[in-house]
Amino acid sequence: MRRLFQFGSKKHGAKVPYTRPTSTLRALTHRQAPVKSSTSSSVAAPAVSLPAQATGAVLQGVQVVCEGTDPVVDIVAVHGLNGHCEKTWTAGNGIDSVNWLRDLLPHDLPNARILSWGYDANTHSGSRVSCQYLFDHARTLVSDLCLERQITETSKRPIIFVAHSLGGIIVKSALIHSDAARRGALEEHRAVKLSTYGILFMGTPHQGGSGVALGKLMVNVASVFMAADDRLLQHLERDSEWLQQQLGQYGPISGDFVTKFAFEEYETPTVLGKSTMVVPRASAVVPGAADGEPIAIHADHIHMVKFGSKTDPGYKTVSGHLRLMATRAGDAISQRWDTEGKLDAVRSNEPIESFTVQSSVLEVSRVEYLVGREENITEICEALQYDGSRKTAVVHGLGGMGKTQLALAYAQRHRDDYSAVFWVNSKDVDTLKQGYAAAARRIYREHPSLVHLKTIAEGSDLGEATEAVKRWLSSAGNDRWLVIYDNYDTPKLPGHNEPGTFDIRPFLPEADQGAVLITTRSSQLQLGRPVAVKKLQEIEQSLEILSQTSRRDGLSLDADARKLAEELDGLPLALATAGAYLHLVPDSFAEYLQSYKKSWAQLQQDTPQLLPYEDRTLYTTWNISLDHVKQQSELAAKLLQLWAYFDNQDVWLQLLREGRGNAPEWFCELTQDRLVFNKAVRVLCDHALVEADATLGEGGKESRGYGMHSCVHAWTKYVVNEGCDSTLARLALRCVGLHVPGNSRPEYWVIQRRLLGHANRCQEVISVGSEERDGEGSLTGAFHNLGVLYADQGKLDKAEEMYQRALQGREKALGRDHTSTLDTVNNLGILYADQGKLDKAEEMFERALQGYEKALGRDHTSTLGTVNNLGILYADQGKLDKAEEMYQRALQGKEKALGRDHTSTLETVNNLGALYADQGKLDKAEEMFERALQGYEKALGRDHTSTLGTVNNLGILYRRQGKLDEAEEMYQRALQGREKVLGRDYPSTLETVNNLGILYADQGKLDKAEEMFERALQGYEKVLGRDHTSMLSIVNNLGILYKDQGKLDEAEEMYQRALQGREKVLGRDHTSTL
The missing domain is CATH 1.10.10 (Arc Repressor Mutant, subunit A)
Known part of the structure; x- marks a missing residue:
């Protein structure tokens, strides 16, 4: 008869303070009926219908779908990268096809001209080094629209865009380009942005989600509709970060449009035969967007823009929003053009040349690249958006986060938006005044007619220079300047009066005009809109900085480079420092990381200075x-x-x-x-x-x-x-x-998880022999409890080290027979049992039992806890009669001392249930498990580890009783709870994974069974080692499964491994070996 080994949770007894709380032994096995083989058949993936592609020449440019009757608005439809200006919007084929732009919308919007803009996605993506094809298409869209509207003399007519998928990215890019066209040869392109009233984004990815950056999500969207080797997809993959940076410029103008974010509700079939939510709601909808509203379309990504009739719910939604926009667009756009005309008149009359200073930030190094800061750039843009009054942004964050680089990058990108840009180092008063003196000299060089600045610029009175520049910045009409006050790290805050701090407000221009950008380490500075600069979130961003500063390529595939990037954890200065050092020496990334951990201070002192960083080194x-x-x-x-x-x-x-x-x-x-x-x-x-x-x-x-x-x-x-x-x-x-904490605390595992990192640090720091004879509550007690923590978290080797240190200290300080010493002895017994070292476990339990009985008596709860533990051990050794004797003694003693519903009593009740199951007494086992479960849920809650252990055991019992549905329900509850509480690779979690594998085998689901067994095997090898008894049970189970699958060679390999391991650990005559 074949045996599949199932694991049930058994509970060790409770202990006195400084002892290990309840734990589990995980080698309970049950005889199982043979796993029957089953045949499986492969089902072919359904054919996938992708968007129809144009045959022959691709329709490009502006196509007039419907001229409209006395049109007052232009509806402009833009398809996605692999779409078509007609077929994207068409439902059905042949004579029954319906293009809703042509066949439906004109009836609901008769006074709208409906345009569809087409383009070949690969037109601009040939062999170019820099992938700017999306923005090339965007500029073409603006140019085509301008031409059509100029020819028809409708340049000021309101525009409403309808954009599908990545076509929305092109629309956003087009509006960025149009907004930037203020003066020069392409000034007419600005008319598109000025005339745009609303946008209906249909499944457009606006932001990343679930750890996926926007650029990567765009690649994922495109890959659904084209082959992996498509050249356009390759370009998009390569330059997705560049695209994301460019799109960051859309944020400041997004509030100028009424926006509807349509998102799909159904998954879309892909070319691989699977289905996926192409653009999830979290990516298609921008939360908190001004004038933005999410709308649901009951269709997949492809069919969310294909409507076959006016009764289609999607069409009703879309056409309804378009009608509302068209009704309101006329007045709004007319007012916008009126305002623009007035501003043009003001610009033509104002002597702006008297306030223009050539944009140059020569005082600091130019920022050649900026990685992962597009959201911050957008925040600054929004904070400093011009409206005629003073705007202030305060960029704050840890030293080394790149605040200065962020401010300078903003100034470089937006220098044309300002008549003058000044950078003032504000680390102290004297340095700030020197910055103003430098500004005075720049102003005088540009405007020598300002004779009053000559003496000041050539003089040495910093106070006078400061006041002169402030007056110039406050001059009437001089409202388009930007001053960056960098490194204001010593602000004088309310309630503080530390030496060296100062208040920057007296040094700011007095007039309510211009833009002020402050960088500081202080999060308490409240002078404007705060912009928090955090560490880089994506590992690829860190690798990019390492690559650029070290001049080394291919880092994304370098495992050591990734380890170094993870260690430096997204801090730009640390990454740039490492890269600068590695640029000068031939050390590998692994060697640098080793030096970083062993000789941190010396390594930092030896690192070359970094010009872009004011403070130079970490x-x-x-x-x-x-x-x-x-x-x-x-x-x-x-x-x-x-x-x-x-x-x-x-x-x-x-x-x-x-x-x-x-x-x-x-x-x-x-x-x-x-x-x-x-x-x-x-x-x-x-x-x-x-x-x-x-x-x-x-x-x-x-x-x-x-x-x-x-x-x-x-x-x-x-x-x-x-x-x-x-x-x-x-x-x-x-x-x-x-x-x-002890496990009587309902959510003890939460505290344990929080403590684990601190425990690892303490273990790293404390030197061997640091324990002292300082009694209870000293280091020996702390070592003992760290053993409890590590054992409960499945870190068995570390637990043994801590217990051994505690035992040595307690034996030396308190003696071999002190109850605190015995607590550690008992816990070592539990640990050895967890490790499969059953003989050493029995030795520890016997010593603890004898000591407790002598010191505390036969009926003390500590004595009974060890009696319970011996029962578990005997059961694992196959000595079922002796196990029952121990359990009955423990149960009677605990009920008398603690009561029937105490959690310690319930532990033994649970263990008796497991024993009865071993003995084939299934009704008595069910009675015990039900009693334990009800008690645990009442005392500890549904998600406590003790509760979940009994749930797992009930799953085992139901399976043996043939109640497979009830068994699966129990296993799934136990698995979900344990994964949430303990993690995926904790031994208790893996028990339930194994048990699910057995259940799936019973149900003939051999592939799912194999998946479960493989997961359990990998987890146990990682946590417990190759020779643990639980590990060997999984090996045996895989052998049975492989045999049922006809994989006889693999089955024999598993059987031989299980046999050899069991003979080594348990002996030739143990029931599990036999």
């Missing part, structure tokens, strides 16, 4: 912030130093409070109450060294956490601390170790 940039922090709050500076011994992410008040016993006086003051702690953290936040993470703090009463960038964390390790401080390291260990 080593110096945050030292300035540290000096300011020390001036404001000594507690904040101390917290920053302590942070080096925690993980960089998620430090919160309750975590620190655990270490208050015997802690330094400053630490007790810092953690005495929330107000003191928040005040210190706010100082760090204000300097952008730390930021709050609102996504954390999910652990019930635990507060949200604060985090810092990994590069800042490296600086705290190697610069702020200048070596390991053993006092702070032990303080951090106590904080983390003593905060590990």
